[in-house]
Amino acid sequence: MKARELLIAISIALMVLLLAYVIELGGLGPLAPYALRDIARAYLEYVYNPWNVTASSMALEAVTAIVWDYRGLDTYFETSVLFVAIVGVATLYRGYRELRGLGGVGxxxxxxxxxxxxxxLILVAGASIAIHGHLTPGGGFQGGSFMAVLMVLLVVVFSLDYAFEKGLTSSRLLAIRSAGLVGILLTSVALLIAGVVAGAGAYVFQNMAREGSDLSMPSWFLDRPLGGTLFLFNVFESLAVVSGLTLTFIVLALRKEEVDQALATGEWCE
Amino acid sequence: MISLLLVILGLTLIAIGVFFDFVGALGLLRLPNFYTRLHAATAGAIGGAVVPMLGASLLALGAEYLGPQRFFLAGAAFASSILLMILAQAGSHALARATYISQGAPLEPIEYDALRERGRGGS
Structure with missing residues (x-):
């Protein structure tokens, strides 16, 4: 047994050493390819390009620009899928009551x-990740998840009673979640509505001025690039994500007394 | 001169951290029950992560060839070390307390159980 353990240890150490040696010699090829592919080069050139606004999103962060501008429709449906999942969790536990004073002390x-x-610290970091999503790595979803961690900490450390006392009720969270989603929807059609009202051409999910449409979201806030819709999308997305994930966690953390009635009445619960 | 001093101090702190990490790993393997092993793991977290991170911050301050970037490195290392110092002990405390209250791990070998006289796991 002793010899076998020794053998395993030596072989693992040898593997790590040899792998490091092979990588050092370049045997597995360069780990990060030196040449950019054409599509990556095109995105990098167009993401922030004041000389060619019709192909640019005027944001410094390429990932956010691709996620919310170049493929915005896709991301919109991703957000909807998350919303449907949260509605599903709430539906599974429908009919539960939020009780106060069950003696949770945390x-x-x-x-x-x-x-x-x-x-x-968590609140500021999450908000900055969300609000600076068009300038630095991150974005609405990441910032929202960051802040949702804070809510989970609140529930675990200070007990569910405390969370309810502080106003983290599920109806309010669902309202915030829906408001965030409505905000995303309105942002995506804002320029279209403006175009219809003003009688000019416009597109759904339009950010900067495009070919055939001179309408544009604001691209600068004072001396900072704003990214137009990207900023709004990030803010609304972070609202939707933080409330949605918190709601899911609160529903999963409910006490027995609160779900008893919902489970006992079964399928046809009014 | 002062940067050389900073580098020496930082390397000393990192060496202390290596010692604590080694002791923590040894304790995690050799100590008899959950609570003592948790103690060893926390020694590894505080002595083996907070102290060397402070050392890394001093080291970064002393490394003048890094240019102005070194202040970012030093600040980030310092802030993370302070945060870890606040949080690592809280995590270990919560783990130990929850395990004691739920009787999730055997207490033996034990000399004296002060918490039993106070009723529940203390505060």
Whole structure:
């Protein structure tokens, strides 16, 4: 047994060493290819291009520009899928009541104090990831998930009672979630509505001025690039994600007394 | 001169961190029950991550060839080390307390159980 363990240890160490040696010699080829593919080069050239606005989204972050501008419709349906999933979770537990005063006290004072230190940091970091999504890596979904972690921490550390007391009720969360989705919908057709009203040509999911349409979202905020719809999409998406994920977690964390009635009445619960 | 001092100090802190990591790994393998192993893991987290990260921040401050970038490195390392110092102990405490209350791990070998007299897992 001893010899076998030794053999395993030596072989693992040898594997790591030899693999490192092979990679160092370039035996697996360059890990990051040196040459950009044409499509990547085109996106990099057009993402922020004030001299060719009709093909640009005027944002500094290529990933966000592709996700919310060049393939915005796809991302819209991704968000809808997430919404449908959350509605599904809420439907499974339909008829539950949120009870106060079940005696949840949360974790100990040490953990609570450490979490209190952490709360503003997580909130600021998540908000900045979402709001700066068109400038730095990140975006609405990432920032929203970041803030949802904070809500999960609140529920776990301070108990569900505390969360309900602070106003994290499921109806309110669902309302915020729907507001975020409506905001995304309105942002995507905002220029179309403006075009119809003004009698000019416009497209769905239009961001900057395109061929055949001079309408444009604002591309600068003071001295910062704004990315037009990207900024709005990120803000609304982060709202939708933080409320949706929090709602899911709260529903999954419900106590027995709260789901008893929903489970007992069965399928036909009014 | 001052940068050489910073580099020496940073390398010393990193060496201390290596020692703590080694002790933590040894304790994780050799100590008898869950709580003592958790203690070893926390020694590895505080002594083996917070201290060397402080060392890395000093090291970055002393490395003048990095240019102005070194201040970003130093600041990030310092902030993460302080955050980890606040959070690692809270995580270990929560784990140990939850395990004690739910009796999820055997207490033996144990000399004296102060928490039993206080009723529930303390605060």
């Amino acid at each position: 974790l100990s004072e040490i953990v609570k104090t450490s979490t209190r230190v952490l709360i503003p």
